[in-house]
Amino acid sequence: MKASGNNQEPANAPWDPVFLDSRREALVILLLWVVALLWAVPYCYLNGFPETFVEEEFSTVWGVPSWLFWGIAVPWLLADVFTLWFCFFYMKDGSLGEEASVDSEELA
């Protein structure tokens, strides 16, 4: 999906910066989703789905089962920190443009 890979356009096409920024940010978000999946699901499955439950081996952190604490609660907090960084230090601002007239030629 690379813009430059669009074979009908010249290589030095004046792409809209909001488009390029948004696409890069979307890829980072997709990567974040994959990381979250690869952390949460295997961790919880390997630690929270015992074949037979052994009470002595079961532990909690602040009352939350430890498999859920490290598999979901901590990543949740980290995801919020990541979101903070993403929103305030990574995501670019840009002009979204003026409102096109709805009476334009393409209305009908």
Next chain:
Amino acid sequence: MSLSSSFNISFLAEAGGVSPALFTFLAYTAVVFLLAVIANYLRKDGNFLREYFLGNRRLGVWAFALTFAATSASGGSFTGFPSKIYSHGWIMGLWIGSYIIFPICTMGFIGKRLNQVARRSGAITVPDVIRDRFRSASFGLLAVALIVFFMSFNLIAQFKAGSMMLKTLLTGVGVFESGVTFLRDSPAAHPDPAYLLCLFGFGLAVIAYTTYGGFQAVVWTDVMQGIVMVAGVIIMLPLALYLVGKEAPEGVGSLEYATSRMVDMSPPRRGVAVFRSSDPKGNSTPLGEGSWIQIPGSDEGAEPRLFKVIPKQALEERLRERGEPWIAVLEIISPGDRRQVVENQGDRVRSDFILGDLELQGYAYGAEDGRKGVYVTGPGPSPSSDAGFLPLSLVISFFFMWAISGSGQPASMVRLMAFNNTVTLRRSIFTVAVYYSLIYFPLVIIFCCARVLMPGMDAESDRIMPAMAVFLTENVGAGWLAGLLIAAPFAAVMSTVDSFLLMISSGLVRDIYQRNMNPEASERRLKRLSYLFTLLVGGAALLGAVHPPQFLQDIIVYTGSGLAACFLAPVVYAIYWPRSNVEGCMAGMLGGFAAHLSMYVGGHFANGSFFRPYRLMDFDPIIVGLLVSFLAGYLVTLRTPPPPEDLVRKYFYKPEASTGA
């Protein structure tokens, strides 16, 4: 106030002398109407449709963040979700797992670019964007058709959900019961007059304020509803921990104690039974729904057995086969739960009956004798599936379901088209991230505590939210507070219904009438039609819900995942891939629709019900739908001609480059 003396769900009608539920509903409706009137009054002159359906793209941080959050958090967040936590325990923390990244995925993934494309085309609705981006009227119409199809069903289901919730809350309130009695005696009596009354009360209120106030009213009420929702959770959490901690041994934390109690829990058994009065003269008061009965254990020294009479709807078929005097019952298995019930109910536990006949059924997963830990580990107890509630394949499916399919909901996309600038978007994503963190994990904690504090609600777990609200507030001597907590589910379901209503009417007025039938229509005519269609669509959904479809939750799941399977891939391609063309994106939309539908049709043949879909390799239909949609879109695009150059310039180049070329 001790636990035993205070709790009774029927006290809902009596707390503080005034029903908090009724008061809440009326006060709530009044404020919502006030907001609608203000929104209507403040509506600026200019383009009516853009204002009525999109708020003129003026939403700032709080309005945008809270309307997005409140619309995404449907009524299910405060009814179905707590009910599931109560029924399955801590595993629900994993079920909701992808909410850790839900806000950044659903708002950040397409938000900025979709807003830009919508501005460039002057689009007001999602079909508008699709139609203009590809310059294809037929693609736009296909999008409208799918939105109207899915959302109409969903709207009916949401109306039913709202009415059922209201009915639960108002049962036992004097004025309400009088109305029900009046309807029951009327010539054309509905089988469930209480539901009918709630449907009209709830439905007419939502239709009226949405029609009158349009998008601005919906946004403003969403903001209020969003605040009510988070306030409800923030108040409930410490109350739940405080109450559960009262019984904890010295040095053991509240939640730690709750979890240790859950370790010992076994799922209850459900079935039918015959009880006979132990009074030789048979003078015992009859057993009603909700009655608790204790009978001695069968062996000497064995603990007494404890049963609860549950609503007959839970086992209607078996009761019909057996006839009188069989009743539906639930047997509490865990000793800790039995003690808790006796403590909560005190003298209300009946021991003037003996057990006649009994036919019980245990859970398909988690009910083995002596088994521990089923409520604190995966896959969680399940009444119907021997693989448990959440096997690995479903864990993965739900990770897709929330974060990915949440990005593909047209109701959310419209909101992404409505914010005013990128600063608002950035701040809102973070605001919603904090907002959801304050709601969803705390809800898991609260309703795990509910499992400990209020055993025996398994057959009526849909009522756990209001029941818990009353239980918590009365036990800390603040019954009046229940009203505020109960407002949270109202808020959630109202904010979803109103936005769906506008989605459908905007599709009809803007996408079908204005853009296909009468592009020259005057502002005055469009204004009238917008009011009329919003009113008509709402009215039709309300009538559809008078005799509502049976599979409420299933319809909501089907339509929600179906919309994502149809819309996510085409919209992602449309805004991020210059090479995408109308053929490819239409193929993606139709492919997603067909693949998703085929899993449900397959379920009809393989599992005997449309709403028990076929799970390819054990995965949910949403995964199949999304994969087919993205794949079909990609392959067909590459095998068909590139889009017109001027379209690519218009939507992907800098403005000066696109016009100057």
